[in-house]
Amino acid sequence: MVKKFFKGGYIFLALAFLYAPIFLLIVYSFNLSPDIGVWSEEWGLNLYRDLFTNQDIIQTVVNTLVLALLASTLSTVLGTIGAIGIFYSKQRTNKVLMGITNIPVINAEIVTAVSIALVCTMMAFGRTYASLLIGHIVLCFPFVVLSVIPKLKQLDSNLYEAALDLGATPTKALYSVILPEILPGIFSGFMLAVTLSLDDYIVTTFTKPATFETISTYVYNAYAKGGKSSSAPALRALSTIIFLVIVAVVLIKNFTSKKKENN
Amino acid sequence: MSALKFSRKQLGIPYAIFLALFVVLPLLLIILYAFTVENSAVITNDVSKFSFSLENFKNFFTQSSNIRAIYISFGLAIVTTAICLVIAYPVAYILARSEMRQKNILLLLIILPMWINFVLRTAAMKELLFKIGFYDSNRLSFLNTLIGMVYDYLPFTILPLYSVLIKLDKNVLEASADLGANDLQTFFKVVVPLSNPGIVSAVTMVLLPTTTSYVISDTLGNGNVTIIGKLIENQFSTMFDWHAGSAIAMILLIIIFITMIFTNKFSDVESENVRGGGLW
Numbered sequence: 001m002v003k004k005f006f007k008g009g010y011i012f013l014a015l016a017f018l019y020a021p022i023f024l025l026i027v028y029s030f031n032l033s034p035d036i037g038v039w040s041e042e043w044g045l046n047l048y049r050d051l052f053t054n055q056d057i058i059q060t061v062v063n064t065l066v067l068a069l070l071a072s073t074l075s076t077v078l079g080t081i082g083a084i085g086i087f088y089s090k091q092r093t094n095k096v097l098m099g100i101t102n103i104p105v106i107n108a109e110i111v112t113a114v115s116i117a118l119v120c121t122m123m124a125f126g127r128t129y130a131s132l133l134i135g136h137i138v139l140c141f142p143f144v145v146l147s148v149i150p151k152l153k154q155l156d157s158n159l160y161e162a163a164l165d166l167g168a169t170p171t172k173a174l175y176s177v178i179l180p181e182i183l184p185g186i187f188s189g190f191m192l193a194v195t196l197s198l199d200d201y202i203v204t205t206f207t208k209p210a211t212f213e214t215i216s217t218y219v220y221n222a223y224a225k226g227g228k229s230s231s232a233p234a235l236r237a238l239s240t241i242i243f244l245v246i247v248a249v250v251l252i253k254n255f256t257s258k259k260k261e262n263n
Numbered sequence: 264m265s266a267l268k269f270s271r272k273q274l275g276i277p278y279a280i281f282l283a284l285f286v287v288l289p290l291l292l293i294i295l296y297a298f299t300v301e302n303s304a305v306i307t308n309d310v311s312k313f314s315f316s317l318e319n320f321k322n323f324f325t326q327s328s329n330i331r332a333i334y335i336s337f338g339l340a341i342v343t344t345a346i347c348l349v350i351a352y353p354v355a356y357i358l359a360r361s362e363m364r365q366k367n368i369l370l371l372l373i374i375l376p377m378w379i380n381f382v383l384r385t386a387a388m389k390e391l392l393f394k395i396g397f398y399d400s401n402r403l404s405f406l407n408t409l410i411g412m413v414y415d416y417l418p419f420t421i422l423p424l425y426s427v428l429i430k431l432d433k434n435v436l437e438a439s440a441d442l443g444a445n446d447l448q449t450f451f452k453v454v455v456p457l458s459n460p461g462i463v464s465a466v467t468m469v470l471l472p473t474t475t476s477y478v479i480s481d482t483l484g485n486g487n488v489t490i491i492g493k494l495i496e497n498q499f500s501t502m503f504d505w506h507a508g509s510a511i512a513m514i515l516l517i518i519i520f521i522t523m524i525f526t527n528k529f530s531d532v533e534s535e536n537v538r539g540g541g542l543w
Contacts, residue, residue, distance in 0.1 A: 007357045011369060014354045018376050018417065021387035024394060078281060085275025097275065100282045103290070106523055108475035110492040111512045114499055115289030118296060118509070122310075138285050160271075174271065199381045201478050202492075206499065216382045223386040224481045236390075239383050246378045254371060 022243055029236040047237040054234055057218070061238070064198060064214040071136035072193030078137065079144025079193075080186050084178065086145070087152040105142045112138060113206035120207065127209050135207035136197050143196065144189030151185035152178075215242075293516070296509035319510035329494060329511075336490040339405070339480075340473040343412040347420040347469050348462065350413070355424035355461075356454070359431065370425065377418045385482045388414050392483065404487035411483040412473050420465045427461030428454075467526055475515065491515060 029047055033040035051057055086097045104112050116138060120131035155178065163173035179186075201216040208217065215238075222232040297320070299313035323329050358370055376384060388411045392398045397407055431454065439449040455462075473479075475492035491511065498508030 007361070010353055011357060014350065014417070015369075015372055017414065018373065021384070021391040021414070022376070022379070024391050025387045028390070078278065081274045082278035082281075084271055085273070085278050088271040089275050093275070097279060097282065100286055103286050106471075106519060108471060108492065108515055108519060110475050110477070110495050111293070111515055111519075112289075114495060114505075114508060114512055115293050116285065117499070118292040118505065119285065119289040122292065134285055170271070178271075195378060201382050202476065215380055219380070219382045219386050220478065220482070223382075223389055224478075235383075235386070239379075239387065242383065243379060246375065250371060250375055250378065254367075 050234040068197040075140035083148035140193035147189035148185040151182040297513040351420035359428035
């Protein structure tokens with residue numbers, strides 16, 4: 001009994017540590033004080049109103065989402081092509097390609113970031129949306145490859161040959177035999193790419209055009225300057241909304257996967 | 264047979280071109296920049312005007328502040344990793360071994376913060392440190408950075424440990440007890456060695472980002488904590504000396520390479536996909 005109490009207590013403490021900062025932001029998103037730490041007598045939804053009237057922040061959110069969707073879609077296409085190409089190539093090619101694919105995973109993000117900046121400058125398109133997109137793709141595609149390859153390993157190799165024997169062209173066999181089988185891997189790779197792209201700060205800051213901001217760079221600029229807690233209180237409201245959206249997404253995902261298991 | 268396989272292999276060609284252009288070439292450029300300097304005072308980025316030089320490396324190693332940054336980076340990263348492991352191991356173990364019905368919900372609660380923007384979470388931690396007064400004192404800058412790093416990477420430590428511990432065979436633990444080991448002996452001589460792959464992947468997931476990612480030390484360190492990643496950023500963004508920046512990046516690359524050889528000895532090849540393992 002005592003043991004159980006300690007175990008429960010320990011988990012509770014760990015969770016409290018993980019959620020304390022987030023809950024603090026949520027509470028203060030309804031308080032009108034400009035700085036956290038100073039309670040204001042006034043409570044209200046002003047910060048939320050600021051958020052929805054602040055063109056900068058709205059633009060930032062749109063930028064982040066569009067970039068994440070674009071980069072992860074392209075990474076997914078590239079990663080899937082790559083995974084199939086790697087998996088069915090000769091062992092030596094396989095090893096070399098796999099080794100290079102792993103480089104951005106192992107490498108420090110700052111090194112990836114500056115190296116992409118260098119290559120884009122050399123190719124004379126400098127810091128544009130293209131360089132930003134390339135940076136994010138390089139960040140994400142290895143994880144798509146790493147999610148798809150295990151599915152290819154599980155695939156029955158006879159299926160593809162059977163399709164060819166039954167008269168399918170190789171392209172047709174690829175589309176209607178291999179692709180449906182590895183779809184779960186492609187999907188989880190895509191979701192991983194979205195999370196990585198949404199989360200990224202370092203690659204973004206080195207490859208983005210000067211006036212382009214994502215949530216990461218915007219929040220960083222508002223917070224990284226010392227002295228104050230934040231230069232943009234409306235970000236508290238934004239954090240609260242992001243947190244609630246994520247809770248909703250995770251709950252829905254969990255609920256639907258439970259349903260599938262029950263079936 | 265080989266003719267049939269051709270169409271699948273072909274897909275590797277555009278992929279290989281992408282790898283060459285945006286993974287291999289950028290790293291080669293880093294090496295090129297690291298070993299050269301600009302001839303003129305203005306930045307041209309014109310490769311034909313570069314000349315070979317070891318000056319970048321010499322400058323880096325002769326400045327004591329740079330050496331200090333390396334020590335700080337590794338010190339912070341190692342302490343963060345150790346604290347994360349010490350906090351995370353019991354959490355993962357309790358969750359993996361418990362029969363609690365709420366187990367899945369608790370696990371979900373632990374990995375939920377992983378989806379929230381990393382910079383935003385760090386910002387939230389800054390607000391909390393402000394609230395409790397830690398941020399006011401310059402003496403606490405390192406502690407604040409440490410708290411922020413542990414906070415950001417704790418879920419990333421719990422998850423790989425949990426996924427290894429959940430697969431642990433109960434019979435092994437019972438066998439250990441039957442053979443006369445007490446709980447503590449079973450834990451340290453059976454459970455911990457069996458969970459080694461989880462520990463290794465947790466360490467690789469925490470150690471490298473905490474050494475180089477300067478977001479946390481910038482946000483929480485109040486300007487007092489400079490890590491190696493920040494040095495590179497300084498050279499590229501404020502000094503505009505890409506050659507010096509590349510030299511530091513190359514030093515970092517070498518360190519990463521050595522670390523990888525070291526950790527590969529301890530980890531299974533199959534424990535890939537560490538960063539996203541189990542997230543989706």
